[in-house]
Amino acid sequence: MKAKQNWRLMALLLPAIALICVLFLNPLVGVLIQSFVGDDGFTLKSISKLWTSRLARVVLERTFWLAFTVTVICLLVGYPAAYYMSQLRPRKRAMITYLVLLPFWISILIRTYTWIILLGREGLVNNALQWLGLTEQPVQFLYTNFAVHLGMVQILLPIVILPTVAGMVNIDGGLIKAARVMGASPIRAFWSVFFPLSLSGAATGGLICFILSLGFYVTPTLLGGQKSLIIANLIDLQVHKTLNWGFAAALATALLLATLLCLLIFWLATRNRPEFATGGLSR
Amino acid sequence: MKDTGATIEFRNVRKEFGAFTALDNFCLEVGAGEFMTLLGPSGSGKTTALNALAGFIDVGQGDILIDGISIRQTPTEKRNIGMVFQSYSLFPHRNVLANVSFPLQMRKMHKAEVRQRSMKALEMVQLAELAQRMPHELSGGQKQRVAIARALVFEPRVLLMDEPLGALDLKLRESLQLELKALQKQIGSTVIFVTHDQGEALTLSDRIAVMDQGEIQQICTPQELYDQPASTFIANFIGSNNILRVGGADQHSIQVEGLGRIPLKPGTEKPYAVGLRPELIRRTESDGVPAMVEQTIFSGEAIRYIARTEDGTEILLVEPRHPGEAPLAAGQSIALGFDFENLIFLPK
Amino acid sequence: MTITRRNFNLGSVAALGALAAPAMARAEGTTIVVNGSGGSLETVIRDMFELPFTEQTGIKVRASAPVSLPKLKAMVESGNVEWDLTELNGDDVVIATKNGWLEELDYSIIDPEGLLPEMAKEPTALVRASYSTVLAYRTDRYEGEQPSSWADFWDVERFPGPRSLENSPKGTLEFALLADGVAPEDLYPLDVERALSKLDEIKAHIPVWWSTGAQHVQLLIDGEVNMTSCWNGRISPLQTEGKPVAITFNEGALMLSYMGMPKGAPHPKEAMEFLKFRLNPKLAADFVKVVPYPGFVPGMFDYLEPDFVETLPTAPKNAAAQFKFNSQWWAENLEEVTERWTEWTLL
Ligand SMILES: Nc1ncnc2c1ncn2[C@@H]1O[C@H](COP(=O)(O)OP(=O)(O)OP(=O)(O)O)[C@@H](O)[C@H]1O
């Protein structure tokens, strides 16, 4: 009886599973195979190049470091905003949520180009700085890591804010009252009760942000200098310039494995914490 | 017994939510170490009163005093109140011990002492062996006891409990009631206790305040409340009762449905109704009110009969059960006897 | 300055058609696919070559884009060839030929009278256009003397400010060596490490390495850089618009762009007819007026103003100032150098 129900419920997943198989697993397997195929059949050349090539290592490191810093900034900026939203009445919160989501109506490409216009040597920001007399020579904002961070944070911020808000809204207000009546000042109640309970939501947002950051392509390409280029750019280079598809596939595989590793670490770290079981989305 | 708890006084407190008045000129004095119960139907303002005392809501008018000192300007965390919430409100991210330790940690107590006192509080509620469990690994009753330990651990002089036993089954509830009473005696805190359950209120309280629509209807000891309810509402609310309408009256007597004519003491006003506790009705051989048994209800230690008098009034009576004796069957005729002094004259 | 169908002289086409028609069996209904770089150029090519060709032969032409060696590889290897012709740059031709991705061309169809110079005829590809990668600069940034050589480009004292180079070793390494004093005729084989260490000198002054033609133009116009390496044809339209930009052909890289036929192209005969059609000097001259990347079409200069010829990369004076980009060397060394380049830029 129970088993039958489970099967029926599973049937609801079928369209999603079919889509994943066709659109995700199929190319994924293709990529995996590609990383082991050379000019004459099976080879470990591409895979072993991951270790021998300093380029691959440095760029992978750079990719993870960028994803990490972007995620930290998103959390630092997003958390207070999420807190503000969580304290609003539902109606007003819904309205602010729409505002937070508003940038999603504009393509990433356009938003990134907007940064180019704003940050250029003759752009709005530099003009303003020069007009205010803060700088004589235009400041090189564009094609720097700074610009890449700005562009990525702007794109990813909603992705951090929304799960964080969802997690915060789920925190029982009675717990804060309980802490207060037991002698905690508002600040202590926040740090000893609200903050730890909000972590699961924020961590979910941070994790999604981190994983999305790993795969960024457009923003580093358009806003960054050579030193900001990350794994996706390197893969692109292998596909389009060097035509070394085997190595491109190996890089993609490495990125995938590293991402899975991050997920695994996250899971191991939170597995015994009941409040993480739901990712802070519901209780 | 420790030094006794604090005195609490609500002075003409008024609290409005928009156009709705949740507390209306609310006055209540609770003595040091007293166990005071707020009893009343849902929405009568019990939680609101506790919230006002804890500082979760601002009162519009009036004043609240602890030990004679106004606390209206004192922030919640400085009021030194222990509180048990109806929904437990255990911190899900802290284990049992850490939950109980919380009030002590907030009071910047030494680590060793925190541990020692927390364990002692857990022992009081007989949960010492579950100290390392997380809240979601506890049963409802265990959670409730952790909440109680957490409220008592710093030996507050004021202890507020909002339906702390509400979610428990009867058995657990009764045993916890006794524990609670014992603990309170031991610590000596002043308690304000909120409940829906009149039996619980009668068992635990030194005094009971019956609330309705933001006002106190009657405040007295459990016994007085049982014997002399101040209104039909209370008489109905506390225990089982036969509420009998009063018909015509003259200077010396009133006509009570079911019972017939009852003498009225000189100078007494004509009541709205008359109450008669079912356990104070006895069966007589003769010279009682004739009635017929309609239904027999077996309830363990007692037997309840629903009888109908000749004028069609339903009367409930309760008799202790005598083993080996068959209860009356439906349709049997009986005569009901009672003493005039047991009748409660009720205003509207 | 773009050509539309309206101002294009259809009369001349009709006359040409009369000449060409007998050689051609009319293959009504066939459609050949010609792969190019797309964009506004595609429209010009359609109006000036493809539609008249269809008018004359009945063979329809469908344009596709973009030019992509990986795509060519994928098509040929999968046996699913869509293109009949594709544009290719010099070293693409060498690589594609080496890998057998291109069909041999039949010059008895394309150039029956043997008028084309040898330089324009590769066995598997026909020179379609020539273009130069040259030094372009903002004329409003420096008072007095303007940069006129790669040595000037490297001279951040005399010509301060950010600059850009292509994010590709091709040409860029040559420029570095020229700046370092290597004579144009001694460039090949390239000393890659020497070029890179010369590039190290200005790496800090290059905030961005361009990768498309549109991008380097934008960088100049937006004032992001003061000078950049640049495709010659991109600048004249800007000058016409009055933008303060200029180029120098001095030490530019003269590069050739080709048209090749993928191995297994579905309509080889029709495709070669189309190649022949594009060698018509009058049409080629009209085309070059719009798109200043001339091929080696015999007799084309006769139809052009001498002043205009001056601005073309193949004009004798300009050709002499440049070095000839060695596609052969690049094709042989591309993989290795690109890898080194990638490391150098990314690390
Ligand atoms: N924040 C609020 N806003 C508006 N009305 C409220 C608010 N809090 C309580 N009330 C109203 O005040 C009245 C008293 O509420 P209170 O919670 O004190 O009732 P209670 O006696 O504790 O009831 P219960 O036994 O059901 O818990 C109710 O009618 C309730 O709807």
Ligand SMILES: [Mg+2]
């Ligand atoms: Mg309540």
